[in-house]
Amino acid sequence: MQDKNDIYWFSTLGSGVMKYDPDKKPFQWYTHNPNDPQSISDNSVFELTASKYHPNLIYVGTRNKGLNILNQQTQTFKYVPYKVVEDTYGGAVRDIEESKDGTLWLGT
Secondary structure, three states: OEOOOOOEEEEOEOOOEEEEOOOOOOOEEEOOOOOOOOOOOOOEEEEEEEOOOOOOEEEEEEOOOOEEEEEOOOOEEEEEOOOOOOOOOOOOOOEEEEOOOOOEEEEO
């Protein structure tokens, strides 16, 4: 995904989220740290979507731990729990869409 500031974001299956800013450090990694509740909840990432209504937020869909929200200003993640129903992975979010009123739609 490329955000409005021309920063590139890459999802990985096992290594978290990678950020590439052509004007700064080549790459920055965001990975799960079990001792940090503000780190990403899972390193396997299926989906990245930049918010249209909250310019500093990126929605992150993980394979095993649902939805995370990355605040680019604070460089922290917020885990958003939801009730999982019959999911082999235990909470996969494979697609994220934001409707015109800011409502999030998750493909699980």
